[in-house]
Amino acid sequence: MTIAFIFPGQGSQAPGMGKALHDAFGAAREVFQEVDEALGEKLSKLIFEGPADELTLTTNTQPALMAVSLAAMRALEREFGVAPSKAAFVAGHSLGEYSALASVGALTVSDAAKLLRTRGDAMQAAVPVGAGAMAALIGKVDVDVAEEIAKEGSAAGVVVVANDNNAGNVVISGDKAGVDAALAAAKAKGVRAIPLAVSAPFHSPLMQPAADVMAGALAAAEIATLAVPLVANVTAQPVHEPSVIRRLLVEQVTGRVRWRESVEWMAQGGGVTRFVEVGAGKQLAGMVKRNAPDAEALSLNEPADLEAFAKTV
Template sequence: MENLVVVFPGQGSQYVGMGKELNDGFSTARRVFEEAEEALGYDLRELMFAGDLEQLTRTEYAQPALLAVSVAAFRVYMEQVGVTPAYGAGHSLGEFSALCCAGAIAFADAVRIVSLRGRFMQEAAAEGTGAMCAVLGASGESVAAACQAASGGGQIVVISNYNSPGQIVISGHREVVDAAARTLAAQGARTVALTVSAPFHSPLMAPAAGKLEQELRRLTYGKLQWPVVSNVTARPYADSAEVVGLLTQQLTSPVRWDASMHFVQQAGARVAVELGPQQVLTNLMRANARDIVCYPLEKPGQLAAIIKALGGTAAAAGDLPVFAETLVTGSDRQVAKEELAVREVKAVAGAAGQGEPTDAEARLNHVVTRCLAAAVCTRNRNEDEAEYRAGVIEPYRRIQAIQEQLDESGHAPDEAQMREALELLKRIMDTKRVALKEQRERFKEILEKTGTYSMFSSFYADGLFATSGGERVGLSIH
């Protein structure tokens, strides 16, 4: 399909439980995980589904696990949808996933090589000497200038990720990373230290790059079935002969994700499917390529919207998967067509490709994104089209507008914006006729997971769920 690009996430998107629904729902996915376990020599699914997050986050485990989930998602996509992409791209580690799915690297080889890549990256920097920091709301020129000014005395800091026009990541020796961050903060940017132990995509990764190159040269490469865009050049590989050189160079070079998405948009892409855990790249797409609508695919229930958007083999045969058909029904199809993809957590650190945000302000961003997610995830029981448009689609678009303002400004939401998002979500749930018990659970989860329960505790009890004489009093929004 000439206007379709598939994108693959990088490290930072991992979580315990990822891939389980694919494994449980599709034999195709189970075969992928079995092949990965045979290649790695350990129980990958035990680690992914029920393991320790700290162990899963270790680079040598996170990278093969993420690649396996992405490849499983891609193979399920091809089986259920069957629309061949015009382009592929992956963020950092995700470039290996893209090359594997495009036929350049055999899956067993890809799993083993990214496991080694993770180990080499961790070994390249002594524990505690490297650091990474996300910079929000600053231009590339000002970030580059701050890095150059801070570097010296044998220590360096460089730009490691151009994630979007408003989000850049810097990487290098801890002391000068901190110095550059202070300079940028003084200029009005917002900085978020990332909880990583190595300075990825910087010259400090040169030892790892040398070892990786040796291992890459041992492999045999196949012909690319569709173009894959390189992180280094932001242009497609000419052929598989470039794989060794560009993947080696990637370790010490910045990830040019914004330019990569701009390229595929200019090439005609209008639909994207993100294959793998979380929705980091789906969230970034809005900032990088507004003409492209991105649909995440990690769980079976997300297939329906993709099938409808692409008109794939299952849709052509009138054979929507049962689980997807029951999830997206009636008026909810309108919402799916309007890009009501769930915007999950890790909006800052996850999008940088590594780690978690460490400040309370970053967690506030998730109030609005979780309201968007909850608006989509709750089942609709209201078949009145007029009520649905007024009470679901319009409030959702307002929450979406709040999020877009935050994305563009790089600021965390203030109390009024968070309160408005919560009120709009309440209106959506009331219109969908969601049971009160489920509403309470979802709102409580949003407030607890974002650390805002104390801020909105009285609002939760007396505003969202006020009662009178034992009966719920609906919240009026004008």
């Protein structure tokens, strides 16, 4: 049995996430306290109590999801003896890469929280609210079809494939004119397209100002050598050198999240038979089942999930 720990990104958040972990495990409480102290505010109160619209703000969502993932990971290690080194690989969806890096000691929880606050603020500031858009292409669509749709939309503005999640779930991103034109192109091809309620056009060239901010922030951050390789979003390949990771985290702000390819590589090239989503929600486990149907996929959200998983490792 070869394990990969995977960490969720934006969209998995919900008020109350991580509260049961906080209440059950001292190790989890430590993580929430570290994040609160790093940011100089009680983010944990917002995580546990909401309101949802404030938690969904990018500046809050990014460190909040990391906090929940790391609380679960630390509890798994301290309370149940399952170390991150049990995994052959780690990976995270977009902001989840920071959770993955912190889980294997490349970043401290405090530094991950600060970097994600900076990342969230920079992404929100990069494009005026309402100027950008994202949409999910659902159903009979793969990345090749999505690229055709984006190319047609690009005649009217900026639009690119942002997230290749799995066949039947590809996200496009860009300015409003480009995405609107792509939506029309999708309809003409019989592809279902759903505009997403997001505050900025993530993983598109319009995020270059945010990438520039993160280049400076990451240059000043300490990144240790990874205990377990990270399968990176922008390459769908394993990396462990801090200098390479630093560069890829900057490229990730404007680059495509190659999640389908990452999971396929881990299952086929890396021999992973068990994908373990750590933190909030179950979105990644669902994607794994579509990308690697022969592998096991499970989510660790609650104390009972951690206990049950630990008995099988």
